Amino acid sequence: xxxxxxxxxxxxxxxxxxxxxxxxxxxxxxxxxxxxxxxxxxxxxxxxxxxxxxxxxxxxxxxxxxxxxxxxxxxxxxxxxxxxxxxxxxxxxxxxxxxxxxxxxxxxxxxxxxxxxxxxxxxxxxxxxxxxxxxxxxxxxxxxxxxxxxxxxxxxxxxxxxxxxxxxxxxxxxxxxxxxxxxxxxxxxx
Numbered sequence: 157x158x159x160x161x162x163x164x165x166x167x168x169x170x171x172x173x174x175x176x177x178x179x180x181x182x183x184x185x186x187x188x189x190x191x192x193x194x195x196x197x198x199x200x201x202x203x204x205x206x207x208x209x210x211x212x213x214x215x216x217x218x219x220x221x222x223x224x225x226x227x228x229x230x231x232x233x234x235x236x237x238x239x240x241x242x243x244x245x246x247x248x249x250x251x252x253x254x255x256x257x258x259x260x261x262x263x264x265x266x267x268x269x270x271x272x273x274x275x276x277x278x279x280x281x282x283x284x285x286x287x288x289x290x291x292x293x294x295x296x297x298x299x300x301x302x303x304x305x306x307x308x309x310x311x312x313x314x315x316x317x318x319x320x321x322x323x324x325x326x327x328x329x330x331x332x333x334x335x336x337x338x339x340x341x342x343x344x345x346x
Contacts, residue, residue: 239319 236319236322240322243323
C-alpha cells in the first residue's frame with residue numbers, strides 16, 4: 157500500500173515537473189516570437205524612414221534641377237535679348253553709315269523736280285562719266301558689303317545656331333538698304 161502511494165506521488169511529481177518544463181519552453185517560445193515581432197516591426201519602421209528620407213532627397217534634387225533649368229533659361233533669354241539689342245543697334249549704325257556713304261543721299265521729290273526742269277543739254281556730263289560714277293559707287297558699296305559680311309560671318313561662327321538665324325534675318329533689310337543706296341546713288345548721278 158505504501159509502495160503504491162509512493163509510486164503515485166513520484167509519478168505525480170514527475171508529471172508536474174514535465175508540465176513545468178513544458179510551460180517554461182512555451183514561455184521561451186512566446187518570448188522569442190515577441191522579440192522577433194518587435195525586431196521585424198523595428199526593421200520595417202527603419203526601412204520606411206529611409207524610404208521617406210530618400211524620397212525627400214529626390215524631391216529636393218528635382219527641385220534644385222528644375223530651379224537650375226529655369227535659371228539657365230532666364231540667362232539664355234537675357235543673353236538672347238542682349239544680342240538682339242546689340243544687333244539692332246549695329247544695324248541702325250550701319251544704315252546710318254550707308255546713308256552717309258551714298259553719293260547723293262536719298263532722292264527727294266524736290267531734287268527730282270529740279271532735275272526734271274533742267275534742259276537736256278545742261279543736265280550732266282557725258283554717258284562715259286555717268287558710267288564711271290556708277291562703277292565707283294558700285295565698287296564702294298560692294299566692298300562695304302563684303303566687309304560687313306566678313307565681320308558678320310566671324311561673329312556668327314561664335315554664336316549659337318538660334319542666335320545666328322535671328323541675326324541673319326535681321327541683316328536681310330541691311331542688304332536691301334545697300335541695294336536702295338546703290339539705286340539712289342545711280343539716280344542722283346543721273
